[in-house]
Amino acid sequence: MEQEVERYRKPTRILHWVHAGAFTILFLTGLILFIPALGFLAQDSWTRLIHRIAAALFIIAPLIYIPLNWKATLRGVKDAFSWGMDDVGWLMAAPRYYFLADEEAMPPQDHMNSGQKMWWLLVIVFSGVFIITGLIMWAFKTVAPAALLEWMVLIHDIAFIVTGAMFFVHIYLSVIHPLMRPLRTGAWSSMARGKVSAHYACSHHAKWYERISKGEEIEHQ
Ligand code: HEM
Numbered sequence: 001m002e003q004e005v006e007r008y009r010k011p012t013r014i015l016h017w018v019h020a021g022a023f024t025i026l027f028l029t030g031l032i033l034f035i036p037a038l039g040f041l042a043q044d045s046w047t048r049l050i051h052r053i054a055a056a057l058f059i060i061a062p063l064i065y066i067p068l069n070w071k072a073t074l075r076g077v078k079d080a081f082s083w084g085m086d087d088v089g090w091l092m093a094a095p096r097y098y099f100l101a102d103e104e105a106m107p108p109q110d111h112m113n114s115g116q117k118m119w120w121l122l123v124i125v126f127s128g129v130f131i132i133t134g135l136i137m138w139a140f141k142t143v144a145p146a147a148l149l150e151w152m153v154l155i156h157d158i159a160f161i162v163t164g165a166m167f168f169v170h171i172y173l174s175v176i177h178p179l180m181r182p183l184r185t186g187a188w189s190s191m192a193r194g195k196v197s198a199h200y201a202c203s204h205h206a207k208w209y210e211r212i213s214k215g216e217e218i219e220h221q
């Protein structure tokens with residue numbers, strides 16, 4: 001049997017899937033509110049109710065996860081905000097790597113490559129934007145000045161367009177792109193089972209793999 005290494009711990013995977021589920025529901029109900037032609041689907045305001053239930057889940061899930069897993073949280077946030085020359089190397093190599101499948105072009109990457117860092121950063125920043133603007137529209141709809149509510153809708157919509165587009169890029173790059181295969185031991189498996197093959201870890205995240213092989217890395221994300 002092929003040797004495997006742990007990439008994401010169980011609590012992290014549970015948070016990912018609960019958050020991904022809540023986001024998908026928020027995205028779909030948001031889309032119905034956003035596109036006037038889909039207005040007939042929003043009759044009886046059920047989309048608004050489901051949007052609010054999913055929003056509560058989206059906010060509560062990390063609030064439960066963070067205090068129980070603060071080391072992994074700090075580490076993930078630190079990774080997302082640490083940028084250096086390695087990231088310049090990733091950016092220069094990315095077109096050849098992703099479009100021409102030229103694996104040689106890509107310099108060794110850490111636990112998170114720069115593309116993953118960008119997605120993580122986007123999720124952190126835009127979750128804050130969604131929560132602040134969403135809660136203002138939710139709690140102060142009847143008392144806030146109309147101009148403020150209009151601004152909140154506009155900012156919420158911009159966040160929806162940016163994260164919505166990147167959501168599809170994320171699914172493509174973590175599940176569909178040929179270099180992330182095979183499903184059983186590649187990127188999908190890291191979030192589904194928590195493990196990837198040693199070969200995948202070494203070819204996609206060589207710097208991180210080197211540390212695990214030397215036994216230097218004990219805490220996983
Ligand atoms: C996580 C916290 C969130 C909260 C508290 C929240 C709350 C709200 C509220 C109260 C509304 C107004 C609904 C109404 O008309 O009564 C709204 C609209 C909307 N939400 Fe959210 N939301 C959140 C996250 C999201 C996410 C993650 C997305 C999409 C990815 C999203 C997309 C939308 C869209 C597109 C609208 C329609 C805005 C418009 O009328 O143009 N929301 N949201």
Ligand code: HEM
Pocket residue numbers: 016019020021023024112115116117119120123167170171174175186187188189190191192
């Ligand atoms: C529902 C569709 C989704 C699928 C199929 C999916 C799949 C995956 C997979 C397979 C990974 C592991 C990639 C790797 O380590 O090589 C991953 C990582 C991750 N996902 Fe998702 N995901 C989805 C939605 C989301 C959503 C909505 C968010 C944010 C709210 C999110 C946030 C993350 C983050 C922060 C990571 C770690 C960094 C990265 O690998 O990009 N995912 N996802």
